[in-house]
Amino acid sequence: MTLDPGYFSERYAASPDPYGLAERWYEARKYALTVALLPRERYSTAFEPGCSIGVLTAQLAPRCDRLLACDAVPDAVASAQARTSRLRGVQVEQRIIPREWPPHTFDLIVFSELLYYFDDADFDRALRLGIGSLRPGGHMLAVHWRHPAPDHPRSGDEVHEALAATAGLARLACYRDPDFTAEVYAHSGGDLRSVAQAGGIV
Numbered sequence: 001m002t003l004d005p006g007y008f009s010e011r012y013a014a015s016p017d018p019y020g021l022a023e024r025w026y027e028a029r030k031y032a033l034t035v036a037l038l039p040r041e042r043y044s045t046a047f048e049p050g051c052s053i054g055v056l057t058a059q060l061a062p063r064c065d066r067l068l069a070c071d072a073v074p075d076a077v078a079s080a081q082a083r084t085s086r087l088r089g090v091q092v093e094q095r096i097i098p099r100e101w102p103p104h105t106f107d108l109i110v111f112s113e114l115l116y117y118f119d120d121a122d123f124d125r126a127l128r129l130g131i132g133s134l135r136p137g138g139h140m141l142a143v144h145w146r147h148p149a150p151d152h153p154r155s156g157d158e159v160h161e162a163l164a165a166t167a168g169l170a171r172l173a174c175y176r177d178p179d180f181t182a183e184v185y186a187h188s189g190g191d192l193r194s195v196a197q198a199g200g201i202v
Contacts, residue, residue, distance in 0.1 A: 001119050001153065002117060002118045002119045002122045002153065003117045003151065003152070003153070005072040005073060005096060007151070008072065008073045008076070009073050009074075009075070012073050012075040012076055013075065016053070016075070016079060017053055017079075019052065021052055021053055021055045021056075022053065022055050026179070027055065030143070030179075030180055030182075031055065031056050031059050032059075033175055033182060034056065034112065034141065034143050034182050035056075035059050035060065035063065037141065037173050037175060037182055037183075037184050038063060038108070038139065038141065038184070039139060039172060039173065039184060039194075039195050039198070040107075040108075040139070041063070042063055042064070042065070043063060043064045043065070043107040043108040043138075043139075044064075044065050044066070044107045045064070045065065045066045045067075045068075045104070045105075045106050045107055045108075046060060046063075046064040046066070046067045046068070046106055046107060046108035046109070046110065047067075047068050047069075047102065047104070047106045047108070047109050047110070047133070048060060048067065048068070048069040048070070048109075048110040048112065049069075049070055049071075049095070049097040049101075049109075049110075049111065049114060049126075050070070050071060050072075050097065050111070050112065050113065050114035050117075051069035051070060051071050051076070051080050051092065051112075052071055052076050052079075052080065052113075053076055053079035053080050053083060054069065054079060054080025054081070054082075054083040054084050054092065055083070056110070056112055057069045057080055057083070057084055057090065057092070058083055058084055058087060060108075060110065061084060061087040061088075061089065061090050062087075064089060064108065065089055066089045066091075067089055067090045067091070068091050068092075068093065068102060068104070068106075069084075069090065069091070069092045069093075070092065070093045070094065070095035070097065070100075070102075071092075071094065071095075072094065072095065072096045072097070073094075074094055077092055077093070077094045080092045097114070097126060098118070098122055098125045098126040098129055101126075101129045101133070102133075104133065105133050105134070105135045105138075106133055106134060106135060106138060107134075107135050107137070107138040107139070108138060108139050108140075108141065109130050109133070109134055109138070109139075109140045109141070110140075110141045110142075110143075111126075111130070111140070111141070111142040111143070111144075112141075112142075112143045113143060113144060113145060114126075114144075115127075115142065115144065115154075115159045116144055116145075116149070116152045116153065116154045116155060116156055116158070116159050117152060117153065118153060118154075119153050120153075123153075123154070123159075123162070127162075127163075127166055131166075131168050131169065131187070134187065136187065136190055137186075137187075137190055137191050138186070138187070138190075139172070139184050139185065139186055140169070140184070140185040140186070141182070141183070141184050141185075142159065142160065142163055142181075142182070142183050142185070143180060143181070143182040143183075144156030144159050144160065144180060144181055145179065145180050146176075146178065146179055146180055146181060147179065156180065156181060157181070160181045160183060163183065163185060164183075167188075168187060168188055169185040169186070169187070169188055170185060170186055170187070170188040170190075170192055171183055171184070171185055172184045172185065172186050172192065172194075
């Protein structure tokens with residue numbers, strides 16, 4: 001089953017940063033690599049579901065004209081709002097994904113440490129909604145932990161195997177080490193040029 005928001009609420013009640021997102025070098029390095037994978041210098045409008053306390057949100061913001069981030073846990077939303085309050089174009093909301101998916105389209109959608117919390121039905125729905133709200137030429141970025149996590153309905157590797165097999169998506173970039181996988185996807189019928197090709201370098 002999809003992990004209930006109460007699972008996460010208990011953790012944020014015990015600590016304002018239960019996953020060490022703002023403290024660990026592991027997280028800082030992962031976020032730097034994540035943002036570096038983005039093929040475009042700037043995006044018009046982006047969506048980051050499951051933003052937690054907004055550490056990655058704050059790093060995505062300078063690359064986006066408008067960035068909508070959300071989380072299911074009120075404490076996490078409050079922390080993310082405080083962290084990004086001075087950043088232009090950032091909006092943080094409380095939403096339970098996938099059932100409260102926003103009715104907008106985006107140039108960038110970021111699934112960071114999120115998709116392995118969903119059961120099969122919610123996983124399929126989140127991907128369907130993500131693909132459906134991705135604008136032509138837009139990018140979907142997915143990043144997930146690779147080590148065993150018994151509480152999760154699926155592993156990070158299973159998430160990325162499913163993404164690679166999803167009709168309508170084509171992988172543009174991939175980074176993988178023993179700890180996590182980060183990948184960028186686009187519509188399979190869209191612009192699949194590399195960064196150098198798009199920039200006219202080759």
